[in-house]
Amino acid sequence: MAAREFNDDAAGVPDAAPAARPSRLQAVDGRVQVLVSVRDVNEALAAVACGVDLIDLKEPGSGALGALPLHVVHEVVQALRGAGHGQVVSATVGDWPVDARDEVLERVRATAACGVDIVKVGIPRADGAAALLAALAGSPATVVPVFLADEGLDEALLALACWLPFPALMLDTADKLAGSLFDCLDPATVAHFIARVRGAGKLAGVAGALRLPHVPLLRELAPDFAGFRSAACEQGRGGELVPQRVQALVRDFAAK
Numbered sequence: 019m020a021a022r023e024f025n026d027d028a029a030g031v032p033d034a035a036p037a038a039r040p041s042r043l044q045a046v047d048g049r050v051q052v053l054v055s056v057r058d059v060n061e062a063l064a065a066v067a068c069g070v071d072l073i074d075l076k077e078p079g080s081g082a083l084g085a086l087p088l089h090v091v092h093e094v095v096q097a098l099r100g101a102g103h104g105q106v107v108s109a110t111v112g113d114w115p116v117d118a119r120d121e122v123l124e125r126v127r128a129t130a131a132c133g134v135d136i137v138k139v140g141i142p143r144a145d146g147a148a149a150l151l152a153a154l155a156g157s158p159a160t161v162v163p164v165f166l167a168d169e170g171l172d173e174a175l176l177a178l179a180c181w182l183p184f185p186a187l188m189l190d191t192a193d194k195l196a197g198s199l200f201d202c203l204d205p206a207t208v209a210h211f212i213a214r215v216r217g218a219g220k221l222a223g224v225a226g227a228l229r230l231p232h233v234p235l236l237r238e239l240a241p242d243f244a245g246f247r248s249a250a251c252e253q254g255r256g257g258e259l260v261p262q263r264v265q266a267l268v269r270d271f272a273a274k
């Protein structure tokens with residue numbers, strides 16, 4: 019799909035947007051779904067046992083969207099499905115420069131071939147991001163672009179991604195030591211992102227060093243899903259997943 023086919027005008031998203039790809043990712047009425055990033059079979063099974071909605075396969079020690087070895091991605095998908103767990107499973111492809119389109123597309127293809135439902139790809143605010151989005155829209159895999167919001171939100175990029183046939187869009191941060199998503203974007207901008215994505219018929223997800231005290235604000239903003247790694251570990255996001263921390267997140271999002 020060529021970026022030049024897109025023509026955002028004052029009216030916003032053009033009428034002739036391509037239909038979003040069918041995806042197993044669905045909204046749940048009245049509840050923010052909890053996504054937790056895990057690095058192996060044990061963490062995935064522990065997260066499922068805690069009641070998380072979405073399992074995200076990632077090596078947190080390798081960066082914001084650090085990729086796991088493909089054989090581990092495959093192994094976790096097999097373990098979850100083999101044990102009868104139907105959670106939507108996503109996986110990341112690593113942190114790539116924005117112009118490494120061929121490498122990203124190849125990694126997206128290989129990751130999707132491991133049986134995950136969704137492949138998450140980071141979109142930095144940088145020259146070349148529109149071309150990357152357009153290339154990802156042409157991939158046969160189900161891709162969810164993840165806007166890295168450290169430098170703010172680029173409205174034109176968001177409009178393009180809303181127009182392209184992705185089933186969902188996410189916000190996240192690249193620098194996990196610089197605070198949370200809300201240190202990069204104010205709640206009104208996050209609310210605007212969610213409304214814009216929903217208005218385009220897609221699901222909206224947020225992440226970015228979010229912690230338990232952010233849950234009330236997240237519930238108010240009501241994205242379709244919120245993603246966590248840092249909050250689920252005791253020794254930083256590269257440490258081990260702590261089930262009690264995951265349970266606390268699930269409980270607080272489910273509380274009446």
Ligand SMILES: O=C[C@H](O)COP(=O)(O)O
Nearest residue numbers: 055226227245246247248
């Ligand atoms: O997609 C979710 C991320 O793994 C969240 O990680 P984080 O909480 O460390 O920002």
